Amino acid sequence: xxxxxxxxxxxxxxxxxxxxxxxxxxxxxxxxxxxxxxxxxxxxxxxxxxxxxxxxxxxxxxxxxxxxxxxxxxxxxxxxxxxxxxxxxxxxxxxxxxxxxxxxxxxxxxxxxxxxxxxxxxxxxxxxxxxxxxxxxxxxxxxxxxxxxxxxxxxxxxxxxxxxxxxxxxxxxxxxxxxxxxxxxxxxxxxxxxxxxxxxxxxxxxxxxxxxxxxxxxxxxxxxxxxxxxxxxxxxxxxxxxxxxxxxxxxxxxxxxxxxxxxxxxxxxxxxxxxxxxx
Amino acid sequence: xxxxxxxxxxxxxxxxxxxxxxxxxxxxxxxxxxxxxxxxxxxxxxxxxxxxxxxxxxxxxxxxxxxxxxxxxxxxxxxxxxxxxxxxxxxxxxxxxxxxxxxxxxxxxxxxxxxxxxxxxxxxxxxxxxxxxxxxxxxxxxxxxxxxxxxxxxxxxxxxxxxxxxxxxxxxxxxxxxxxxxxxxxxxxxxxxxxxxxxxxxxxxxxxxxxxxxxxxxxxxxxxxxxxxxxxxxxxxxxxxxxxxxxxxxxxxxxxxxxxxxxxxxxxxxxxxxxxxxxxxxxxxxxxxxxxxxxxxxxxxxxxxxxxxxxxxxxxxxxxxxxxxxxxxxxxxxxxxxxxxxxxxxxxxxxxxxxxxxxxxxxxxxx
Numbered sequence: 001x002x003x004x005x006x007x008x009x010x011x012x013x014x015x016x017x018x019x020x021x022x023x024x025x026x027x028x029x030x031x032x033x034x035x036x037x038x039x040x041x042x043x044x045x046x047x048x049x050x051x052x053x054x055x056x057x058x059x060x061x062x063x064x065x066x067x068x069x070x071x072x073x074x075x076x077x078x079x080x081x082x083x084x085x086x087x088x089x090x091x092x093x094x095x096x097x098x099x100x101x102x103x104x105x106x107x108x109x110x111x112x113x114x115x116x117x118x119x120x121x122x123x124x125x126x127x128x129x130x131x132x133x134x135x136x137x138x139x140x141x142x143x144x145x146x147x148x149x150x151x152x153x154x155x156x157x158x159x160x161x162x163x164x165x166x167x168x169x170x171x172x173x174x175x176x177x178x179x180x181x182x183x184x185x186x187x188x189x190x191x192x193x194x195x196x197x198x199x200x201x202x203x204x205x206x207x208x209x210x211x212x213x214x215x216x217x218x219x220x221x222x223x224x225x226x227x228x229x230x231x232x233x234x235x236x237x238x239x240x241x242x243x244x245x246x247x248x249x250x251x252x253x254x255x256x257x258x259x260x261x262x263x264x265x266x267x268x269x270x271x272x273x274x275x276x277x278x279x
Numbered sequence: 280x281x282x283x284x285x286x287x288x289x290x291x292x293x294x295x296x297x298x299x300x301x302x303x304x305x306x307x308x309x310x311x312x313x314x315x316x317x318x319x320x321x322x323x324x325x326x327x328x329x330x331x332x333x334x335x336x337x338x339x340x341x342x343x344x345x346x347x348x349x350x351x352x353x354x355x356x357x358x359x360x361x362x363x364x365x366x367x368x369x370x371x372x373x374x375x376x377x378x379x380x381x382x383x384x385x386x387x388x389x390x391x392x393x394x395x396x397x398x399x400x401x402x403x404x405x406x407x408x409x410x411x412x413x414x415x416x417x418x419x420x421x422x423x424x425x426x427x428x429x430x431x432x433x434x435x436x437x438x439x440x441x442x443x444x445x446x447x448x449x450x451x452x453x454x455x456x457x458x459x460x461x462x463x464x465x466x467x468x469x470x471x472x473x474x475x476x477x478x479x480x481x482x483x484x485x486x487x488x489x490x491x492x493x494x495x496x497x498x499x500x501x502x503x504x505x506x507x508x509x510x511x512x513x514x515x516x517x518x519x520x521x522x523x524x525x526x527x528x529x530x531x532x533x534x535x536x537x538x539x540x541x542x543x544x545x546x547x548x549x550x551x552x553x554x555x556x557x558x559x560x561x562x563x564x565x566x567x568x569x570x571x572x573x574x575x576x577x578x579x580x581x582x583x584x585x586x587x588x589x590x591x592x593x594x595x596x597x598x599x600x601x602x603x604x605x606x607x608x609x610x611x612x613x614x615x616x617x618x619x620x621x622x623x624x625x626x627x628x629x630x631x632x633x634x635x636x637x638x639x640x641x642x643x644x645x646x
Binding site for chain 2 (some may be wrong): 087
């Protein structure tokens with residue numbers, strides 16, 4: 001089966017600095033993937049590469065078996081939607097206007113309904129006529145998430161489930177809305193959309209994703225289901241912290257960091273299924 | 280990437296738009312119809328008011344709809360046909376081009392304070408015109424003939440395009456235009472053009488000085504039907520391009536990366552926006568000299584009424600720009616009659632305080 005999104009030995013080299021070493025990753029349709037890693041690991045670069053915003057310095061990046069470079073921006077936008085880390089809107093557009101921008105050039109009929117639905121989903125139902133720059137950071141982030149949802153749905157109506165790329169979508173959200181966003185994203189994945197999200201919060205990553213790709217200095221340090229990936233050794237090696245690992249619910253590990261790895265962590269690498277939460 | 284967030288973020292009072300027309304009867308079409316009415320009123324006033332006034336009661340006779348004193352009708356027709364109407368047409372075309380190029384430029388730069396004069400297009404056009412006046416005339420004078428008609432407009436047009444092309448090359452790297460670099464390079468190029476102008480003024484004789492002054496301050500005094508008609512193709516081309524700009528510029532307000540994510544061919548959009556602005560500004564400078572601030576004031580007023588969506592802002596700026604320049608020209612003609620003020624002085628007297636008020640409001644709003 002053709003992967004929804006795939007990189008083959010793709011690299012990103014800026015000047016003489018290698019940001020991403022040759023990466024070969026496949027993302028299947030309907031998969032939820034969390035990209036995690038320390039600052040500067042290349043997570044956002046990888047996401048921009050997957051979005052087609054960056055061209056690989058060498059190698060190949062493709063969507064449904066066709067190189068991203070062979071898509072026009074408009075066609076690409078109908079197959080993948082992306083939420084950037086922070087978006088500054090230059091003019092006083094209303095929230096509803098910004099969300100409607102996701103619908104694309106075609107004046108889609110029923111756009112108002114689609115916008116209202118997306119706004120309700122991100123808990124901004126009454127914010128449609130507010131000017132987007134007057135909202136708080138978290139509210140703005142939710143508004144842009146609603147815009148990306150509209151774009152994803154309009155593309156889906158044309159070509160079937162596509163790809164949803166999220167760059168730290170929960171960075172300025174409160175706990176409730178972090179979980180709400182993760183739930184919406186999982187629902188989209190259950191309907192067939194491939195969701196790839198850069199996440200800082202390892203616990204949210206474990207809760208949200210079926211698969212975690214850990215990046216470290218432009219290389220894949222680990223790749224697999226949360227329980228296989230999250231180990232004390234990984235926390236120490238990649239993130240430089242000591243942490244205890246537990247599982248709630250049974251297949252979802254959680255991390256409780258308790259110090260920098262320079263301090264003695266105690267114990268060798270253990271996988272979470274061998275540990276109890278209060279160890 | 281773009282200029283810092285603080286300076287690009289839009290000014291907005293909490294929640295609502297001050298004069299939002301949303302929900303008002305007529306909606307968007309009503310707004311454009313209203314602006315068209317304002318334009319017609321401004322054109323009518325500009326045609327009738329002046330040193331030789333034509334009361335509106337005499338208009339039916341002039342148009343052949345009623346009978347009147349034949350001598351008076353002939354005189355009125357002569358004034359309108361030979362003097363007023365060409366000037367009305369030229370002022371409307373120049374105003375429309377300046378208004379819409381300001382709106383395009385602000386969308387392109389993601390900054391409501393940007394102006395075509397800002398990236399040095401006007402300065403470049405003015406410099407090449409002044410060079411033509413001072414140096415071109417010397418060359419021609421040595422061969423004993425006058426400067427051919429149309430040379431100055433052509434020089435202004437070429438100057439605007441060359442300036443834009445140079446700036447675009449300076450600011451574009453690996454297929455991406457850095458807006459901050461473009462703005463700063465525009466300031467530098469503008470300063471360079473001003474230095475060049477200073478040098479030319481140093482070299483110029485008295486009559487040439489007055490000609491250069493005309494370009495620097497702007498005037499619609501030499502309006503003829505030929506000039507107005509020469510602007511028509513540029514105006515038509517820009518109008519035809521507007522529908523292709525509106526969604527792109529809307530989405531560009533979210534940033535270049537976001538615009539790409541949402542399916543816009545950003546480089547192509549920016550290239551065409553720059554070419555349109557260069558053509559519009561170059562053409563208008565060619566026929567009216569440097570007229571400032573229309574490009575800032577007009578889109579801002581339209582945005583206050585219609586919101587920032589370019590589907591309305593672009594055509595709205597076209598209509599309001601024409602109306603505003605007609606009004607400014609009428610004032611310039613009558614305020615010091617029988618002499619005429621350069622129109623650039625009138626627009627600057629209105630526009631500069633307006634610009635300062637905008638800045639002040641942004642500062643008060645903490646943006």
